[in-house]
Amino acid sequence: MRVAGVFVLACCAAGLQGAAALAQTQTADPVAVVIQKNRVLPGFRQALQRNFVNYEAGLSTQCKQVDLDWSASSARVLRHGMMLPSGQADGVQWEEKVPGKACGEAREYRALIVLRNGEGGIQPLLPGDGWAGPLLEHDTMLQVNAAAAVYTHDHCPVDVVHTHLASGTPSEDPKASWTETWTVHSCGKHFDVPITFTPDSTGEGTSMSVNASKIVSVP
Numbered sequence: 001m002r003v004a005g006v007f008v009l010a011c012c013a014a015g016l017q018g019a020a021a022l023a024q025t026q027t028a029d030p031v032a033v034v035i036q037k038n039r040v041l042p043g044f045r046q047a048l049q050r051n052f053v054n055y056e057a058g059l060s061t062q063c064k065q066v067d068l069d070w071s072a073s074s075a076r077v078l079r080h081g082m083m084l085p086s087g088q089a090d091g092v093q094w095e096e097k098v099p100g101k102a103c104g105e106a107r108e109y110r111a112l113i114v115l116r117n118g119e120g121g122i123q124p125l126l127p128g129d130g131w132a133g134p135l136l137e138h139d140t141m142l143q144v145n146a147a148a149a150v151y152t153h154d155h156c157p158v159d160v161v162h163t164h165l166a167s168g169t170p171s172e173d174p175k176a177s178w179t180e181t182w183t184v185h186s187c188g189k190h191f192d193v194p195i196t197f198t199p200d201s202t203g204e205g206t207s208m209s210v211n212a213s214k215i216v217s218v219p
Helices: 030-039 042-057 134-152
Strands: 005-007 066-068 074-079 092-102 105-116 119-125 159-167 178-186 189-199 206-210
Touching (some): 030 092, 030 105, 042 066, 042 119, 105 159, 119 134, 134 159, 134 178, 134 206
Antiparallel strands (some): 066 092, 074 092, 105 119, 178 189, 189 206
């Protein structure tokens, strides 16, 4: 189950409270200030918590206990966007990562945060440090499900519990291919699924390739 969320947006760069985590070198950037101001809002964190709980509810384990370490949370800006004359941020995107545990199992929870025309939204991402966005993750799951069925010789629920950027630097070259490893639990087995992502020549679309013969069992 992957459910997008919304939160009440702290719109403006002025009046920032509780932003000690924001580097002093960034304080001159109003977009950076808005990002940090939203990251510490109780409503923002509650919305993230709901998304992470929904992710766990969609797994076969259906863990209901999600513990988050907000002190270790981090933000990776994906699109800087701009400030509107009204003082609101527009076109801003960042990835929020919050380490935590679900029924004792470590997670690196993530979500894509979008600020558009003064409104804030949250789009779920799989845990880990992969680079694929929400839509690409969704499309890739179709191939991961098929590969898992080949590997396990059965058809069981497929739980992706971690994604890892194995090679490539998509942040530096958006037209270059990259590989990720997705850790999957299915049919009582734990295994890593290697995935190659290849952007098209326009940079607007990305194809993915999963080779079931290269799946590796993990403890």
